[in-house]
Amino acid sequence: MGEFKKVSNVLLESNGIYFIECPGCKTLHPFHVDPKLKIRWDFNGDLEKPTFSPSLMVNQGHPSQCHSFVTDGKIQFLSDCHHGLAGQTVDLLEVEEF
Numbered sequence: 028m029g030e031f032k033k034v035s036n037v038l039l040e041s042n043g044i045y046f047i048e049c050p051g052c053k054t055l056h057p058f059h060v061d062p063k064l065k066i067r068w069d070f071n072g073d074l075e076k077p078t079f080s081p082s083l084m085v086n087q088g089h090p091s092q093c094h095s096f097v098t099d100g101k102i103q104f105l106s107d108c109h110h111g112l113a114g115q116t117v118d119l120l121e122v123e124e125f
């Protein structure tokens with residue numbers, strides 16, 4: 028179990044992995060940014076208005092599927108999300124350290 032550290036209003040960090048709180052799923056989604064990893068995201072380095080690319084797919088094929096782009100501190104949900112915010116773009120949620 029890692030410890031989560033709040034590094035900005037919208038990002039937690041644990042073991043070099045950034046986490047957002049997804050407004051659609053109400054859970055944390057991870058972004059791996061370590062260049063040594065094969066599967067990782069590009070990060071613009073802006074902790075308050077992060078941009079990660081490419082898109083993030085969570086729980087693919089499951090009832091909780093969530094597919095989004097995080098750009099400039101906002102999260103754009105694609106139409107193949109299974110929650111109520113599919114197709115919408117909203118601000119990232121403020122995270123809480125725990």
Ligand SMILES: [Zn+2]
Binds near residue numbers: 053085
């Ligand atoms: Zn989500």
